[in-house]
Amino acid sequence: MTTKERSAVQAAVADGRASPALKTSALIVLGSVFAVALVGYGLAAVQLSLGRDALVAATVLLLLIFALVVNGLHHHGxxxxxxxxxxxxxxAALVSMACAIVVFPDALQEAQPTVWALVVLVLVALALDGVDGHLARRFSQESELGARFDMEVDALLILCLSAAALLLDKAGAWVLLIGLMRYGFVLAQYPLPRLAGSLPPSLRRKVVCVVQVAVLCLILLPGIAPPVSSWLAALALLLLSYSFAIDCLYLLSQAEADE
Structure with a gap:
């Protein structure tokens, strides 16, 4: 990037907007991923007998996610x-398909191939989880948008898996707390603005996220049934609660120190 181009990008960010070059780049990438995803969704719907509703749900969800990303491009820099x-x-495309399978659970509850397909989608998404962060650091393109995009995809994946665990009777309704905790934390920032502060990078937070996905994915397997699946989910919930408690205490203490 030339000095002139960098100045243009910085000026656009300062004005709360994305540069034309960034918009074009983002639309090309997101449009390409969306087009390939549509083909994949169609094939999955046919092979797994998911029905048109699941196909539409996955498409709409992915479109919504990408629209939010485009709206936040000014945070990329x-x-x-x-x-x-x-x-x-x-x-995001993989997680959207996984969510569609869970939202329309008939095939999920009636056919093991659908469960295995869900597990494969999750495992691929999990395998790619560390790749995006590595690439951002490798090419010096770390940004607020990238971090938020990655975090929200993780949160949606965990919510999807916790809902699947409930639908497959792997645990009680309390298992949804695993998926809802991130969103509860965001909502808690309104009555408690101190929780809206910035958190430092944390290996503990990343490990806990991976553990949540891994445990939820494990208990979805046909061979894992209650009470074992419930115990595993409970342990995952306790670990997640512990991690959120540490972050909340840190944010509250930092706010008090600043005052």
Whole structure:
């Protein structure tokens, strides 16, 4: 990026808007991922007998996610969307399909191939989870948008898996707390603005996220049934609660120190 181009990008960010080059780059990447995803969704719907509703749900969800990303491009700070965000976009496409399978659970409850397909989608999304962050650091394109995009895809995936665990009777309704905790934390920031502060990077937070996905994915397998599945889910919930408690205490203490 030339000095002139960098200045243009910085000026656009300062004005709360994305540069034309970034918009073009993002639309090309997201449009390409969306087009490929549509083909994949169609094939999955046919092979797994998911029905048109699941196909439409996955498509609409992915479109909504990408629309939110485009709306937040001014938080990126570069003139290219970047390979890291492209990988996250692929993860979003996989998670959208997984969510559609869970939202329309008839095939999920009646056919083991659908369960295995869900597990495979999750495992691929999980495998790519560390790739986007690595690429962002490798090419020096770390941004607020990229971090938020990655985090929200993770949160949606965990919510999807916790709902699947409930639908497959792997645990009680309390298992939804695993998926809803992130959103509860965001809502808690309104009555408690102190929780809206910035958190430092944390290996503990990343490990806990991976553990949640891994445990929820494990208990979805046909061979894992209650009470074992319930115990595993409960342990995952306790670990997640512990991690959120640490973050909340940190944010509250930082706010008090600033005062």
């Amino acid at each position: 570069f003139d290219r969307f970047g390979l890291a965000n492209a990988v996250t976009a692929v993860r």
